[in-house]
Amino acid sequence: MYQFVLTAHSVTRWLVLVFLLCSVYRAWTGYYKKRHFTKTDNALRHWTATLAHIQLLLGMILYTQSPAVSYFMKGTGPKSGEPVFFGLIHILLMAAAVIVITIGSAKAKRKAHVAEKYSVMLRWFSAALVIIFIAIPWPFSPLAQRPLIR
Ligand code: HEM
Numbered sequence: 001m002y003q004f005v006l007t008a009h010s011v012t013r014w015l016v017l018v019f020l021l022c023s024v025y026r027a028w029t030g031y032y033k034k035r036h037f038t039k040t041d042n043a044l045r046h047w048t049a050t051l052a053h054i055q056l057l058l059g060m061i062l063y064t065q066s067p068a069v070s071y072f073m074k075g076t077g078p079k080s081g082e083p084v085f086f087g088l089i090h091i092l093l094m095a096a097a098v099i100v101i102t103i104g105s106a107k108a109k110r111k112a113h114v115a116e117k118y119s120v121m122l123r124w125f126s127a128a129l130v131i132i133f134i135a136i137p138w139p140f141s142p143l144a145q146r147p148l149i150r
Pocket of ligand 1: 013056059062091094132
């Protein structure tokens with residue numbers, strides 16, 4: 001169970017990142033080239049938020065299974081390193097990022113003007129991208145390191 005959810009959580013990270021990057025790119029070019037808000041843009045907005053929610057769900061399941069988190073919960077070990085990262089920092093930053101994506105997606109959906117849709121998507125999704133990039137345990141991260149592919 002743990003290995004399966006961990007692998008799924010690791011793979012979905014790439015989907016979330018690719019969709020976020022594409023959304024930000026489309027919002028940026030759409031805003032400055034004054035393009036129409038196409039079905040592709042709307043699908044990207046929708047699927048980026050959906051994938052972020054799936055990743056949140058996988059993360060919550062993983063939280064109940066992870067040895068690093070259970071070590072953190074015991075509270076006997078040192079107050080730093082991987083247990084604190086996965087027990088506290090990762091969940092707080094990622095939950096914040098998913099909330100930012102959800103608000104951005106909902107706001108963009110409700111805007112009547114194309115430029116507003118693009119500008120909302122650009123600002124909120126870019127903010128989420130920065131938070132997610134910081135909170136991923138990249139092999140080069142100073143906070144915690146995990147492989148790029150499971
Ligand atoms: C967009 C949101 C998220 C992204 C992109 C993300 C990404 C990742 C990545 C890349 C890993 C390393 C996987 C591996 O070891 O191969 C990881 C681990 C983990 N994530 Fe997330 N995560 C997200 C949200 C969450 C949330 C919301 C939670 C908790 C509710 C969570 C809980 C965990 C836990 C507990 C681990 C560590 C598992 C372990 O090594 O034992 N994640 N996450």
